Amino acid sequence: MGCANPGPPKPPSLHLARVPNDLSAVRQGTRVTLHLTLPKTTTDNEPLDRDSNVEICRSEGTSECAPVIKVPISKINNLQDTLPQNLASGASVEVHYQVRITNAGGRAAGWSKPVTVAGGDAPDQIQGLQASLGGTGLLLRWIPSAMPFDEVRIERIEPDKAQPKKTSIERKRSQQQQQTVLAVPATGGDPGGAVDGTAEAGQRYVYRLERRRRLQLGKDEIWVGGEVTELDTGILRDTTPPAVPQSLEVLSSESGISLSWQPGTETDLAGYVVYRVDDSGELRLTAMPVTAPQFTDTTAIKGKQYRYRVAAVDRAGNESGKSEPVTEEMR
Numbered sequence: 013m014g015c016a017n018p019g020p021p022k023p024p025s026l027h028l029a030r031v032p033n034d035l036s037a038v039r040q041g042t043r044v045t046l047h048l049t050l051p052k053t054t055t056d057n058e059p060l061d062r063d064s065n066v067e068i069c070r071s072e073g074t075s076e077c078a079p080v081i082k083v084p085i086s087k088i089n090n091l092q093d094t095l096p097q098n099l100a101s102g103a104s105v106e107v108h109y110q111v112r113i114t115n116a117g118g119r120a121a122g123w124s125k126p127v128t129v130a131g132g133d134a135p136d137q138i139q140g141l142q143a144s145l146g147g148t149g150l151l152l153r154w155i156p157s158a159m160p161f162d163e164v165r166i167e168r169i170e171p172d173k174a175q176p177k178k179t180s181i182e183r184k185r186s187q188q189q190q191q192t193v194l195a196v197p198a199t200g201g202d203p204g205g206a207v208d209g210t211a212e213a214g215q216r217y218v219y220r221l222e223r224r225r226r227l228q229l230g231k232d233e234i235w236v237g238g239e240v241t242e243l244d245t246g247i248l249r250d251t252t253p254p255a256v257p258q259s260l261e262v263l264s265s266e267s268g269i270s271l272s273w274q275p276g277t278e279t280d281l282a283g284y285v286v287y288r289v290d291d292s293g294e295l296r297l298t299a300m301p302v303t304a305p306q307f308t309d310t311t312a313i314k315g316k317q318y319r320y321r322v323a324a325v326d327r328a329g330n331e332s333g334k335s336e337p338v339t340e341e342m343r
């Protein structure tokens with residue numbers, strides 16, 4: 013009875029993890045955040061050793077890469093390196109990172125290709141961040157900086173947005189969809205503010221802002237960011253009134269005293285309230301806001317003089333200041 017040929021014996025596995033090929037690095041202030049995907053198998057196509065470690069080294073220019081991070085493979089979701097003072101300030105310089113996976117015996121298949129961030133001075137951190145909701149959206153304000161930079165990156169997260177049960181891949185995609193990113197250019201200097209036109213009353217948002225500068229280091233274009241400033245808006249309430257109506261005009265006729273004014277531009281404008289003043293005091297003529305920028309007072313008495321003012325009202329009930337008065341006599 014014959015038996016199959018087992019072939020030549022295989023050498024024992026060295027348990028060397030494959031070299032990661034997607035290392036990335038982002039600098040914000042003095043902190044560099046690194047991301048990578050763990051290989052699933054070793055160079056011998058064996059499962060990755062559970063006792064493996066992730067090691068990351070850092071080098072400046074052409075200097076030797078020195079170890080700065082060593083963590084178990086179970087803790088790669090928060091890989092961060094803090095730049096020393098000589099690399100976090102001064103003139104711009106290339107800072108390189110590489111990664112390798114070591115097994116329980118401390119052996120590795122090799123270092124990855126380097127990724128580069130910019131050392132040197134980073135843009136100032138945003139200070140005095142405030143938010144207020146109004147007719148054009150949510151207005152973010154901060155103290156302008158005189159230090160040169162290229163843009164303000166604004167990330168918006170909706171932490172309270174209800175999500176149905178999903179797979180891990182769907183959850184990751186959903187989290188990415190909850191993040192809204194704006195880039196506000198600083199070509200004319202620090203704008204000191206920005207408007208998020210999609211923010212809504214009754215919602216809660218978390219904003220993360222950083223100033224960023226674009227550098228050309230060798231052949232590479234690299235962005236360097238300042239420290240991130242975070243603001244939790246809480247549940248938004250619209251407390252900003254519309255603009256005061258302008259260019260109020262008045263005309264008397266047999267049917268009454270007609271008023272017209274320049275329409276407001278707020279997206280949440282509900283209408284206008286008309287006030288009349290005579291010898292007996294001030295009277296609100298419109299129980300409900302009128303939607304058109306015009307109104308006719310049909311209750312005016314012939315021969316009597318009146319003074320009129322108009323205010324704008326938004327959907328949250330915020331009322332603007334009153335317009336400059338106009339005076340007319342019913343003829």
